[in-house]
Amino acid sequence: MKVSPISNTYFQGLYKIDRKYVGDNTENFILSNDDIVATQKHWEDDIYVLTPDSKDNEFEECIKKDNGKYWKSKPLSNLMMYSNLLKEIFRTNYLSNDYKESWTDYTTNWQASEDKDDDLPF
Secondary structure, rough: OOOOOOOOOOOEEEEEEEHHHOOHHHHHHHHHHOOOEEOOOOOOOOEEEEEEEEHHHHHHHHHHHHHHHOOOOOOOOHHHOHHHHHHHHHHHHHHOOOOOOOOOOOOOOOOOOEEEEEOOOO
């Protein structure tokens, strides 16, 4: 079985910004870039922003121009090492999907191996 890693060239920056630090420059940058993903929940104190690698520096400059501060996570591909985070993502998906799993099953010809040893390279 071959598992491909997340591309490091697309979504790279995950930011947390307190709403009080989102000024005009930051807001305009988010709204004018279709490849930026931001949370839309107005009742939360923090917004989360996901940027492609090519926009990280530009986004950070906008926040600095607004005299804001932000928190940036490790690159998304590095976060794949934390199974607790991944489990929480799928649990959240389950809860937000009316307590239903949303899986796509491509295993019509799959058969369980008789070998008890795990042959995965990791």
